[in-house]
Amino acid sequence: MIHLRRIALLPLLLVVVAGLSGCDTLSDFFTTRSTEKLPGTRISVLALERELRPNVESVDTQIILPRPEDTATWPGAGGLSHHAMHHLVIGDAPKRVWTVAAGEGSDLRNRAFAEPIVAGGRIYTMDSYGAVTAFEAANGKRVWRISTEPVTERGKAASFGGALCISDMGFCGSRRDNSFLGGALCIEGNRLFATTGAGEVLALDAATGKEIWRVSVGVPVRAAPTVNAGRVFVVNVENELTALAADTGRKLWTYSGSPAPTILLGGAAPAVDGGVVVATLSSGEMVALRTDNGVMLWNENLVAVRRTEAAASLPDIAARAVIDKGRVYAVGQSGVLAAIDLRTGRRVWDVPVAGIHEPWIAGDFIFAITLDSEAVCIDARSGRILWVTQLPAYEDERAKRDRIVWAGPALVSDRLILVSSTSEALSVSPYSGAVLGKIELRESSSLAPVFANGTMYLLDDDGDLSAYR
Numbered sequence: 001m002i003h004l005r006r007i008a009l010l011p012l013l014l015v016v017v018a019g020l021s022g023c024d025t026l027s028d029f030f031t032t033r034s035t036e037k038l039p040g041t042r043i044s045v046l047a048l049e050r051e052l053r054p055n056v057e058s059v060d061t062q063i064i065l066p067r068p069e070d071t072a073t074w075p076g077a078g079g080l081s082h083h084a085m086h087h088l089v090i091g092d093a094p095k096r097v098w099t100v101a102a103g104e105g106s107d108l109r110n111r112a113f114a115e116p117i118v119a120g121g122r123i124y125t126m127d128s129y130g131a132v133t134a135f136e137a138a139n140g141k142r143v144w145r146i147s148t149e150p151v152t153e154r155g156k157a158a159s160f161g162g163a164l165c166i167s168d169m170g171f172c173g174s175r176r177d178n179s180f181l182g183g184a185l186c187i188e189g190n191r192l193f194a195t196t197g198a199g200e201v202l203a204l205d206a207a208t209g210k211e212i213w214r215v216s217v218g219v220p221v222r223a224a225p226t227v228n229a230g231r232v233f234v235v236n237v238e239n240e241l242t243a244l245a246a247d248t249g250r251k252l253w254t255y256s257g258s259p260a261p262t263i264l265l266g267g268a269a270p271a272v273d274g275g276v277v278v279a280t281l282s283s284g285e286m287v288a289l290r291t292d293n294g295v296m297l298w299n300e301n302l303v304a305v306r307r308t309e310a311a312a313s314l315p316d317i318a319a320r321a322v323i324d325k326g327r328v329y330a331v332g333q334s335g336v337l338a339a340i341d342l343r344t345g346r347r348v349w350d351v352p353v354a355g356i357h358e359p360w361i362a363g364d365f366i367f368a369i370t371l372d373s374e375a376v377c378i379d380a381r382s383g384r385i386l387w388v389t390q391l392p393a394y395e396d397e398r399a400k401r402d403r404i405v406w407a408g409p410a411l412v413s414d415r416l417i418l419v420s421s422t423s424e425a426l427s428v429s430p431y432s433g434a435v436l437g438k439i440e441l442r443e444s445s446s447l448a449p450v451f452a453n454g455t456m457y458l459l460d461d462d463g464d465l466s467a468y469r
Contacts, residue, residue: 052352052374055384063377063386063431066363068413074118074450074457076186077224077320078358082273084324086362088412088451094468098140099442103127105463106446113222113267114184116459118452120206126185127463130196134209137453140467144209148183150198184224184269186232188246193232195221201234201244213249217242223267226277231291233270239281241270243294253294258283268358273323276342280317280330288328288345298345302332320358329366329380331355337368339383349383357448362411367430369406369418375428389433395422407448412456419445419458442466 070089071079079085102125106112114126123137126148134143182197191212192204197220203212219236226233231252232244239257244250258281270279276297278288284303289296302317321330323342331337337353340346353376359368365386366378373393377386395402408418409428415436416428421444427436443460450457455469 052370052372052376052385052388054387057384061379061384061386063365064363065365065411065414065430070454071452073120074116074452075188076117076226077115077184077269078271078322079450081226081228081271082323083269083271083320083358084322084361085451086411087414088410089454090412090451090456091454091469092413094456096442097467097469099464099466100135100140100142101463102133102135102459102465103131103145103463104129105443106461112447112459112461112463113182114224114459115447116450116457116465117185117187118450118457119187120190122206123457123465124185124187124192124206125459125465126183126194130183130194130198132185132192132194132204132209134206135465137455137457137467140465146204146209146211148194148196148200148202150196150200182220182222182267186225186227186269188227188230191246193225193227193246195223195225195234197222199236201225201232201249203232203246203249215244215249215251221267224269226270226272228272228277228291233272233277233279233291235267235270235279235281237267237282239283239285241277241279241287241289241294243277243291255279255287255289255294255296257281257285257287268318268320271321271323271328274342276323278321278323278328278330278342280319280321280332282317284317284332284334286317286321286328286330286340288342297343300338300340300345300347302330302336302338303334318356322359322361324361324380327380329359329361331357331359331368333371337366337378339380351378351383351385353378357407360409360411360416362430365430367409367411367416369408373404373406375409375416375418375433377430377433387433389428389435391418391426392420392422405446407446410448410451412451417449417456419449421446 066087068087068089104127112128117124123135126132130148133145183195186193190206192206194202199219200216202214217236219238221236223235230246232246234242238259241255243252268280270277275291277291280286287299317332319331321328326342328340333356335354336350338350339348354371359366364380366380368376373391375389405421406418409416416430418426423441423444426438443462445460447459458466
């Protein structure tokens with residue numbers, strides 16, 4: 001049985017199309033009988049958070065970014081296994097060169113969670129019903145398509161029961177839902193790995209789509225897998241992190257985190273670098289473990305106590321963590337973005353930023369989209385906020401109706417690219433936060449675009465895959 005429930009008005013964020021400047025193609029609660037006032041400063045306990053503002057002492061900080069560099073592959077959710085993609089490349093005025101149908105899109109029952117991945121001259125997608133398709137990256141020609149959906153002895157698709165809710169932030173629900181909802185992809189060498197909402201992990205031959213192995217983790221998986229050095233890391237909706245051998249699917253070790261009764265629908269792929277895997281969980285917990293044996297190095301909590309909105313009571317960390325230069329950067333939807341030392345777990349700094357999309361790091365600077373429809377730039381060395389740009393938050397701004405949700409950002413060729421639920425993409429300056437331009441898209445997109453070989457690929461909510469170059 002499906003229950004629909006409204007949560008708070010907060011955004012989801014989407015990313016797309018290279019920023020093309022000027023282009024067509026985003027009274028006190030308690031009272032006392034005494035007239036004597038108590039000492040101290042009065043602050044309303046019902047007040048919401050203060051407006052996010054740049055740090056005054058950061059006004060003279062110069063934002064210097066690394067030079068744009070192209071990448072030949074985008075092998076998993078967030079790019080490489082550490083998710084630190086820095087500054088990528090796309091042309092000054094990219095245009096849509098092809099669009100193909102990649103399967104079923106997102107609707108009230110099913111939702112696509114799989115960003116496209118790119119490797120070996122092909123692009124791979126998974127639709128909202130678990131169909132995996134390979135396309136030629138050059139022209140969009142379909143090479144093969146297979147279904148990952150499990151079949152019971154009676155020939156009926158396996159399913160899981162439970163409740164589901166939908167909010168302005170996206171989807172949320174119980175730990176088990178009654179559809180094939182969920183799943184995503186990653187690739188290493190000639191093996192393509194897929195997770196499914198039916199609680200399975202598959203290895204496929206990237207050239208043909210032929211199944212190599214299939215194992216069950218017993219519980220639905222919404223998040224993408226991450227593969228690194230012959231190990232596949234998977235987090236299921238019960239907050240269990242499992243490491244599998246990439247060649248056979250053999251279970252190597254499992255870590256069990258604390259389950260959360262209500263979660264945002266989706267999940268975050270683990271980040272892996274330097275023999276350490278970092279997983280962000282729906283309980284608000286972030287944990288680091290050794291990749292070889294699963295021994296825990298540290299854990300941290302990103303649940304904020306300052307936020308007062310209803311949705312902030314959900315501790316879920318839906319955004320992927322990013323590992324770069326010995327630090328982990330992660331943002332929770334309850335209101336904390338933090339930098340943590342990878343080896344010790346010591347919190348270096350934190351800022352009151354809430355988000356559900358992976359922050360983007362480039363050199364010494366972090367870019368993120370908040371749940372309040374703000375684009376922000378943060379100095380990764382100190383945690384100082386350098387600039388804040390308010391994005392359009394409602395389609396009907398005067399009536400405060402029809403919340404716009406944003407995804408992103410991605411930094412390409414000196415532009416931050418963001419996509420939205422209004423079928424519009426924005427290009428924002430990474431140096432000042434100024435909006436440079438916007439373009440109309442074919443359809444809204446809940447998924448950030450991916451980049452490889454000077455091309456941007458976007459899978460929209462209608463299930464269509466487009467290439468821009």
